[in-house]
Amino acid sequence: MFRHRSLRRKIALTIMAIVLILLLCAALVLSMSVNDFSQLFHSTNRKMANTSSFMSSSFMGILTQRHMKELAGDKADIVDNIFLDFEKSALITASAAEQLYTNKEMYSPREVQPPKAENDGVLTIQILYSSDADPEDEAIKDEALLLGNLQDTLLAVNRNSGRLASNYFSSETGITIQADYISGRKFDDAGNLLPLNAKERPWYQGASSTGALYLTPVTRDLHTPRMGIMCGVPVYRDGRLLGVSGAGMYLDDIEALVQSVDLGENGNACILNQDGQVLFSTIAEGSLSANGISDPRNSDNSSLAGLVSRALQGETGANRITIDGIPCYVAFAPMKTVGWSFLIVMSQNEVDTPIRQMQASLIQATDISIEKVNEHISQSVVLLLVVLAVAGLLAFLASFVLSRRIVKPIQKLTDKVSQLHGDDLDFQWDMDTGDETQLLANSFHSLTDRMKEYIRDIRDITSEKERIGAELNIANQIQASMMPSIFPAFPERPEFDVYAAMDPAKEVGGDFYDFFLVDEDHLALVMADVSGKGIPAALFMMASKIIISNNVMNLRSPAEVLEATNNAICSNNKGEMFVTVWLGILDLRTGKLTAANAGHEYPVIRRTGGSFEMIKDKHGFVVGGMAGMKYKNYELQLSPGDELFLYTDGLPEATDASNAQFGATRMLDALNSASSDDPQDILNAVKRAVDRHVGDVPQFDDLTMMCLRYQASRRKTLAVDASLDNLERVISFIRNELDAADCPVKTCMQIELAAEELFVNIASYAYAPGTGSAEIGITVRENPREAVITFADSGVPYDILAKKDPDVTLPAEERSIGGLGIYMVKTIMDDVRYAYRNGKNITTIRKKLDR
Amino acid sequence: MLNIQKTNENGTLTVALEGRLDTASSPKLETELNNALPGVQDLVFDLEKLEYISSAGLRVLLLAQKAMNRQGSMKLVRVNDIVREVLEVTGFTEILTIE
Numbered sequence: 001m002f003r004h005r006s007l008r009r010k011i012a013l014t015i016m017a018i019v020l021i022l023l024l025c026a027a028l029v030l031s032m033s034v035n036d037f038s039q040l041f042h043s044t045n046r047k048m049a050n051t052s053s054f055m056s057s058s059f060m061g062i063l064t065q066r067h068m069k070e071l072a073g074d075k076a077d078i079v080d081n082i083f084l085d086f087e088k089s090a091l092i093t094a095s096a097a098e099q100l101y102t103n104k105e106m107y108s109p110r111e112v113q114p115p116k117a118e119n120d121g122v123l124t125i126q127i128l129y130s131s132d133a134d135p136e137d138e139a140i141k142d143e144a145l146l147l148g149n150l151q152d153t154l155l156a157v158n159r160n161s162g163r164l165a166s167n168y169f170s171s172e173t174g175i176t177i178q179a180d181y182i183s184g185r186k187f188d189d190a191g192n193l194l195p196l197n198a199k200e201r202p203w204y205q206g207a208s209s210t211g212a213l214y215l216t217p218v219t220r221d222l223h224t225p226r227m228g229i230m231c232g233v234p235v236y237r238d239g240r241l242l243g244v245s246g247a248g249m250y251l252d253d254i255e256a257l258v259q260s261v262d263l264g265e266n267g268n269a270c271i272l273n274q275d276g277q278v279l280f281s282t283i284a285e286g287s288l289s290a291n292g293i294s295d296p297r298n299s300d301n302s303s304l305a306g307l308v309s310r311a312l313q314g315e316t317g318a319n320r321i322t323i324d325g326i327p328c329y330v331a332f333a334p335m336k337t338v339g340w341s342f343l344i345v346m347s348q349n350e351v352d353t354p355i356r357q358m359q360a361s362l363i364q365a366t367d368i369s370i371e372k373v374n375e376h377i378s379q380s381v382v383l384l385l386v387v388l389a390v391a392g393l394l395a396f397l398a399s400f401v402l403s404r405r406i407v408k409p410i411q412k413l414t415d416k417v418s419q420l421h422g423d424d425l426d427f428q429w430d431m432d433t434g435d436e437t438q439l440l441a442n443s444f445h446s447l448t449d450r451m452k453e454y455i456r457d458i459r460d461i462t463s464e465k466e467r468i469g470a471e472l473n474i475a476n477q478i479q480a481s482m483m484p485s486i487f488p489a490f491p492e493r494p495e496f497d498v499y500a501a502m503d504p505a506k507e508v509g510g511d512f513y514d515f516f517l518v519d520e521d522h523l524a525l526v527m528a529d530v531s532g533k534g535i536p537a538a539l540f541m542m543a544s545k546i547i548i549s550n551n552v553m554n555l556r557s558p559a560e561v562l563e564a565t566n567n568a569i570c571s572n573n574k575g576e577m578f579v580t581v582w583l584g585i586l587d588l589r590t591g592k593l594t595a596a597n598a599g600h601e602y603p604v605i606r607r608t609g610g611s612f613e614m615i616k617d618k619h620g621f622v623v624g625g626m627a628g629m630k631y632k633n634y635e636l637q638l639s640p641g642d643e644l645f646l647y648t649d650g651l652p653e654a655t656d657a658s659n660a661q662f663g664a665t666r667m668l669d670a671l672n673s674a675s676s677d678d679p680q681d682i683l684n685a686v687k688r689a690v691d692r693h694v695g696d697v698p699q700f701d702d703l704t705m706m707c708l709r710y711q712a713s714r715r716k717t718l719a720v721d722a723s724l725d726n727l728e729r730v731i732s733f734i735r736n737e738l739d740a741a742d743c744p745v746k747t748c749m750q751i752e753l754a755a756e757e758l759f760v761n762i763a764s765y766a767y768a769p770g771t772g773s774a775e776i777g778i779t780v781r782e783n784p785r786e787a788v789i790t791f792a793d794s795g796v797p798y799d800i801l802a803k804k805d806p807d808v809t810l811p812a813e814e815r816s817i818g819g820l821g822i823y824m825v826k827t828i829m830d831d832v833r834y835a836y837r838n839g840k841n842i843t844t845i846r847k848k849l850d851r
Numbered sequence: 852m853l854n855i856q857k858t859n860e861n862g863t864l865t866v867a868l869e870g871r872l873d874t875a876s877s878p879k880l881e882t883e884l885n886n887a888l889p890g891v892q893d894l895v896f897d898l899e900k901l902e903y904i905s906s907a908g909l910r911v912l913l914l915a916q917k918a919m920n921r922q923g924s925m926k927l928v929r930v931n932d933i934v935r936e937v938l939e940v941t942g943f944t945e946i947l948t949i950e
Contacts, residue, residue: 727874749903749933756905760874808942812916820941821906827940 011403019395045366065318068331076333076342083337094233094245096153109145120184125151128196133174154179170198171243207232268345311341409437491844492790494779499679500706510537511702527646528581558583558596559631570627578624591638608641612671638710650701679707715779722774741780757821766795862892869900872908892923899929
């Protein structure tokens, strides 16, 4: 069933290939689109995230700086207030002391007890004396009792403040009234009360020297390791310093305030005093730590130095600088009471963290969405692949089914057609596919019907043609055999040499030539051309030839022959055919040629030593044209060596491709160009010239030519009984002729040898066991000089040339003498020919006589 | 026509031929040889004056050669051109000893 599957496979493969290509194209386009979309989505989201984060970053920077500035200001204000309160507490006490000194009389003495150790940790009012003051001195006592009125003020201020470590008033006289919580620490190890030399203390010295409120630098507390600050306010009366009111405050609260500022991991809040010293800092290390460089204004970090300078000049501001290699936002605000500055530092990184987080979350969100999109895309691709696979499968099935459907009728048709073997052309078709296959089948049906008809016709025609062809062939053979075609035609007649040839244009031609001996001394020559071609012409030619040759034998005069022939043909010429004839009869003894021309081409003659030329003879009417026509003889005298050339119109009228005829001029040139005067050479030369002229053009007309050479000759004959006794006579006869011709001795001996062998042969075998006669003829011809000797007998036909040559290489013992004689003849003579004619064996030998 | 001169010396027969050895004359030579050959060891033909030889003469020479093959040797001496050509043409120069 799969014998003819190639067509099916081709169709199926083609459909599948097309579908596959389309599917691949679709897949390619889709995947490219998906890829483009994915990339676009990616880049858009990334850009969005980056833009938003950039915008957020700059905006947040601005916001942060503003916030930090506010924060720094707030904190600075709080510290300022604390210092204001602190100063106020000293001022109140100073005011109260001034009041006391001014209005001593208004106050009753109030005693203040010295510190008691058990009161430690409780706010108590105490009195202390400097080491140079005598508590027992009356003036001191009075002043101490006066100053005792300050106790309520001191306690109230201390309580009210809540932040004061101690407050006090020290007089120039060395009395100090003090409120504090550390009564227990005022004793030495032995339990003796320690003196308080207030005038040695910085707060006292500062206030007294400046004459105004004085804040000490931040110092370590005398009794505790805590940071503290003290202030002093001088009290004057009448320009005389009476004492200094003071207060001490631990800076715990301020430190706590600084430390309470939450600035993230790397943030820093710090307070710088007017000297650039970092008092408090939330960091332990770095430029702005409490242990850092003494004055940041002298820092190598110029931006930090500049910023701190601005801050300590009392400015409020914020900036972004790099501290210790970390990019930071720094805000600062002044504390006017103390000339300090509050600095807030936040690392940019910290500030930007939320932004980065936002960016990260944005990118994350983008990534997630891209992931989702990719997921969607891959799902779609998988779905697409499935769809493509299903489509491909369907296409495969469809192509298989389709190709099967298309090819099945064709297969059936092919099977039907291949069943047509040989001549069996019965084509049966029982399907009706309704498509081109059906049309093809119908066409094939009618085609086989027509073919059957044609085959029948062709068979009939072919058999008819074969029959005609066979008959034509026979006719051709008959016609050819009607014309003498064995050359040399008369080897025993050296007086003339004749050669003729006919090339028919068709299988059977209308031209003919003829030559025959009317008697021993007369040769008839005929050249004729029948009108028309083919079988009719051939039949007419046969009749004409026979009639002419019969009439020649009877009438001997060419004109009379033509008249008789004309009348004979006209009497029964239903086909209205005619023939042109040139007829000549040559007297071989005298060379006189008598001829008559019935509408034929002019003959051509060459006289010895001259060239070929036309003989413009007088034409009679064609033979067969009209009964009763008269023809006239004319005579030509031929000399030895003269040549006569006869032809039909096929020669001058042979045409080449450009329709140019060969013509008489070319014909004469060709005749004269022949290499020798041998008639056969002459005809061959003309034939070659015609062939050259015509080229590839098919031959249109019969080409018939004949050439006769008349020889100078002196023929002698000897007729003897064929007996060995006459050998001497025969040899003498030949020797005499050869001697007369002045034959060289050696050649003469060779000819004698040949003659002896041939005559002995005739005498021994021709008539055995009876006897008969033999005729020997000898002619010596000139130009070239040669002896032609004929031996004729009427014995049994025997071709001496047919016998196989003896082996002349055998050793003597195996040699026999038979056949050696003829072998010698053939070897020694120039030419040996045998013919059986008119009941005679005729053997002709030729030998040139030149030395 | 044919003159035959025989000389017998110590078993060597010398035959001198003069004239024409042809169909007519060769039977004469054949007869003479038949008579003379028995007992001859060496046969010599002197052909100096032989003018002509035909196949009949060749036949006699061939018969003589065959006879001498059995009883001795044979040679031709003083062969002229005309005869030599005939001998060559017929291959006799191959089977005859010619000096």
